[in-house]
Amino acid sequence: MADKVKKPGVIRRFISYYRGHLPLFGLDMLCALVISGVDVVYPLMARGALDRYIAPGAENLRPFIILMAAAIVMHIVRAACSYIVTYYGHVLGVYIEADMRHDVFSHLQELGFSFYDRSRTGKLMARCTTDLFDVVELAHHGPEDLFISFLTFVGSFIAMATINWKLALMLMATVPLMLAFVMYLRKRLNLTSRKVKESVAGINADIESAISGARVAKAFTNEEYEIEKFDNGNKRYIHAKSMNYKAMGQFMCGMEFFTTILKVLVLGFAGLLIILKRGEMTANDLFVFLLYITSFTTPIRKLAMFMEQYTAGMAGFRRFVEIMDTEPAIFDSENAVELKDVRGDIVFSGVSFAYDGGRHVLQDISLTVPHGRTVALVGPSGGGKTTLCHLIPRFYDVQEGSITVDGHDVRDVTLRSLRGNIGIVQQDVFLFAASIRDNIRYGRLDATDEEIIAAAKAAEIHDDIMKMPDGYDTVVGERGITLSGGQKQRVSIARIFLKNPPILILDEATSALDSATEAKITGALERLSEGRTTLVIAHRLSTVRNADEIIVIDESGILERGSHDELMAANGAYKLLHDAQNLLYGTH
Ligand SMILES: Nc1ncnc2c1ncn2[C@@H]1O[C@H](COP(=O)(O)OP(=O)(O)OP(=O)(O)O)[C@@H](O)[C@H]1O
Numbered sequence: 001m002a003d004k005v006k007k008p009g010v011i012r013r014f015i016s017y018y019r020g021h022l023p024l025f026g027l028d029m030l031c032a033l034v035i036s037g038v039d040v041v042y043p044l045m046a047r048g049a050l051d052r053y054i055a056p057g058a059e060n061l062r063p064f065i066i067l068m069a070a071a072i073v074m075h076i077v078r079a080a081c082s083y084i085v086t087y088y089g090h091v092l093g094v095y096i097e098a099d100m101r102h103d104v105f106s107h108l109q110e111l112g113f114s115f116y117d118r119s120r121t122g123k124l125m126a127r128c129t130t131d132l133f134d135v136v137e138l139a140h141h142g143p144e145d146l147f148i149s150f151l152t153f154v155g156s157f158i159a160m161a162t163i164n165w166k167l168a169l170m171l172m173a174t175v176p177l178m179l180a181f182v183m184y185l186r187k188r189l190n191l192t193s194r195k196v197k198e199s200v201a202g203i204n205a206d207i208e209s210a211i212s213g214a215r216v217a218k219a220f221t222n223e224e225y226e227i228e229k230f231d232n233g234n235k236r237y238i239h240a241k242s243m244n245y246k247a248m249g250q251f252m253c254g255m256e257f258f259t260t261i262l263k264v265l266v267l268g269f270a271g272l273l274i275i276l277k278r279g280e281m282t283a284n285d286l287f288v289f290l291l292y293i294t295s296f297t298t299p300i301r302k303l304a305m306f307m308e309q310y311t312a313g314m315a316g317f318r319r320f321v322e323i324m325d326t327e328p329a330i331f332d333s334e335n336a337v338e339l340k341d342v343r344g345d346i347v348f349s350g351v352s353f354a355y356d357g358g359r360h361v362l363q364d365i366s367l368t369v370p371h372g373r374t375v376a377l378v379g380p381s382g383g384g385k386t387t388l389c390h391l392i393p394r395f396y397d398v399q400e401g402s403i404t405v406d407g408h409d410v411r412d413v414t415l416r417s418l419r420g421n422i423g424i425v426q427q428d429v430f431l432f433a434a435s436i437r438d439n440i441r442y443g444r445l446d447a448t449d450e451e452i453i454a455a456a457k458a459a460e461i462h463d464d465i466m467k468m469p470d471g472y473d474t475v476v477g478e479r480g481i482t483l484s485g486g487q488k489q490r491v492s493i494a495r496i497f498l499k500n501p502p503i504l505i506l507d508e509a510t511s512a513l514d515s516a517t518e519a520k521i522t523g524a525l526e527r528l529s530e531g532r533t534t535l536v537i538a539h540r541l542s543t544v545r546n547a548d549e550i551i552v553i554d555e556s557g558i559l560e561r562g563s564h565d566e567l568m569a570a571n572g573a574y575k576l577l578h579d580a581q582n583l584l585y586g587t588h
């Protein structure tokens with residue numbers, strides 16, 4: 001569950017992700033400490049060797065060899081630590097990334113219809129993928145780089161100052177300049193890499209839309225136009241990438257130049273000191289200084305990198321937190337009870353509803369669907385039929401009035417028990433990219449294969465499935481494109497047969513079927529709805545003729561209600577709709 005009460009600072013929340021991986025983090029930091037230690041100590045050792053054992057007149061082979069052996073051992077340990085930092089540091093990052101992705105995915109599962117209504121799939125996907133890459137870069141490089149850099153930087157400075165504080169101060173004076181220089185170059189590098197990312201995202205979006213729209217492009221013979229549009233994106237990519245390489249080239253050569261110049265400066269300054277002020281500095285000191293230059297410049301480079309990673313990573317993390325802090329609009333109330341032994345008496349009392357503060361879609365709807373009865377909803381497209389059905393399983397909450405099931409307000413029962421007792425065939429059927437068997441099993445995850453086949457038979461889809469290349473194991477395409485509209489509808493009806501709930505909601509469940517199949521399915525659905533409370537929506541009025549009650553609604557509310565015969569006799573909106581359809585389809 002998302003942390004719904006406390007909202008600690010963003011950085012604290014970021015750090016909290018390390019909590020589950022403290023041993024790994026500790027190991028990482030320990031190795032980082034060893035690496036900085038070696039980098040600071042080694043030049044000092046070298047200086048000791050130069051001064052004490054190989055200076056003219058003080059040659060001493062044995063201790064020199066021992067010292068060199070120790071240096072080798074130190075560097076073996078350093079290499080091992082460097083391996084651990086690189087390997088386990090990244091692994092730590094991967095763990096944190098997986099934790100964050102798990103959290104955001106679980107949270108997305110909790111969020112309701114209204115959230116998905118206003119979110120774009122592509123953006124949500126970016127929250128779970130690319131945004132997290134930046135966060136994780138920061139998560140695993142951040143602390144380690146900061147730690148190593150800080151220790152090495154301070155350690156090197158102190159070591160250099162003990163050798164010759166004037167030269168050390170001179171080096172220190174170049175730091176702000178170098179930092180500014182590195183940050184300027186990295187900023188450019190960063191800017192151009194962002195442009196590259198944007199252009200890649202653009203290309204991806206172009207490809208996605210072109211692939212989904214390929215059939216439309218062909219129908220309008222607009223292939224050339226599509227290619228041209230795509231090439232523009234491709235050109236933008238070439239430009240962005242060249243600028244990126246340009247900035248990279250400048251950065252690399254700038255860094256190399258700066259480091260070399262620093263070495264020359266040290267050489268020059270130290271040379272002057274050696275020549276002009278004898279005794280203040282020796283050639284050995286100079287040698288050690290030159291060794292320190294790398295351990296001095298690397299932290300600066302890393303610090304600049306960290307600042308940039310911090311900006312990108314925190315931006316990604318804030319977007320992550322934004323989703324995590326989006327509270328589900330619909331959740332169990334504190335005293336929610338289980339809805340048990342459902343009979344299925346549904347009562348709408350004075351229900352009004354509008355999407356997200358927009359205009360009213362439903363106005364003052366009062367109706368009763370008694371246990372075991374079938375009530376049909378008809379009315380103009382956009383009149384609010386689907387919306388009304390979505391209020392029963394609480395996909396949205398009503399703004400005025402109430403809906404009860406067996407006398408319980410739907411807001412007072414647990415969502416799980418409420419939705420578990422309702423079977424809904426939605427108007428736009430969605431099939432998962434999985435086998436047909438798994439798609440039907442979605443109705444009840446523990447169903448056996450026999451039960452799945454029985455459900456498929458009841459939904460009149462079994463024969464179609466048997467004709468498919470792999471039968472029940474046939475994998476449905478990404479968007480269910482290998483099935484026809486009517487087949488998809490029947491798969492979704494099979495799910496309901498499997499779920500076997502006491503309340504049925506059929507939103508245009510037979511709209512994509514031919515008359516023969518529709519007759520069969522209608523028969524099956526009638527058998528299914530026996531003894532169950534059923535709400536049916538249908539445009540084709542012939543399919544709702546037998547309903548116990550027919551309700552005609554539009555955005556102004558309920559226009560008419562009654563049985564088919566009563567409504568025909570009333571000579572109102574229903575009769576108008578009915579006559580119009582007869583003109584179109586003829587009586588059947
Ligand atoms: N998720 C949504 N967010 C905002 N408005 C919506 C949403 N879904 C539907 N609407 C609007 O609510 C109104 C009623 O839509 P609804 O889908 O309930 O109509 P319907 O009677 O089922 O129509 P049809 O017969 O075409 O299926 C429409 O004006 C529609 O634009």
Ligand SMILES: [Mg+2]
Nearest residue numbers: 385386387427
């Ligand atoms: Mg609808």
